[in-house]
Amino acid sequence: MAKQAGSKTRSVRGSRTGRPIMALLDLLGRRWTLRILWELREQPLSSRALRSACDEASPTVLQARLTELREAGFVELGDGGGYGLTPLGRDLCETFMPLHRFAERWKNSSPSPRLRGEGRGEGEPPRRR
């Protein structure tokens, strides 16, 4: 992948700049990461329950993300089984909780019938050039 894996600090993708925001953006920008945090936002879930909540995502990735999130200190296993957010994780979750409200607003705004429908039909003439 060229990025990351340089030597130590496999840490997170295009980060390496030292700025923690980059590491965080990278970690959260992996498949299912945001979703996992979202699904755990209210109560802990068993690995299987989490899988169900995540649209039956393959256990391989889920396990990988769970490990990353645990290493990051956002998620923990809970001695009785079941994954839950750590205090830090709960904190993070609340940080992007406003996204929920934004998402609702987004759906309604939708400046044009975008995001759904064929991959850019015609509709608008080529922009420039």
Next chain:
Amino acid sequence: MAKQAGSKTRSVRGSRTGRPIMALLDLLGRRWTLRILWELREQPLSSRALRSACDEASPTVLQARLTELREAGFVELGDGGGYGLTPLGRDLCETFMPLHRFAERWKNSSPSPRLRGEGRGEGEPPRRR
């Protein structure tokens, strides 16, 4: 991929539940998406400048993300060239701007030297089971 691409609304991965938050989490959970929004947060950038800012990510993905973000209404091309956030995109960016502060806090907390260092060396005995 099984997920998405069903028929219409190729929209976003494990979404389909109708809940816009899922679509949003999915869109943002793609590689470089968060990073792109972050890099555009202050001023518009040309495609090449954006590429530089994004650690020389390959133009293939960048272009793909840019297209998705434009379809979502978060980014626009700007008639003079250069990508910039739409009002909606600026709104979204501010929504997860607190992440910046959180990231700083995260770096300092770091309940153990996690996230960096070999992929889980030994360190701690197997957890359970």
Next chain:
DNA sequence: CGTATTGCTACGATAAATGTAGCACAGGAA
């Protein structure tokens, strides 16, 4: 004309995700 920028694309190589199957372990009946 040449040169340099722009946004954007092709395409082979590589890394990551998917889907299915299954493991070892822990409890609770029977």
Next chain:
DNA sequence: TTCCTGTGCTACATTTATCGTAGCAATACG
């Protein structure tokens, strides 16, 4: 004990996504 069920977790072959390099057409300036 044995059987059943649920847990966290892994193997592995297939499919997708991303990478990295190269290059295109269009625009602008000299």
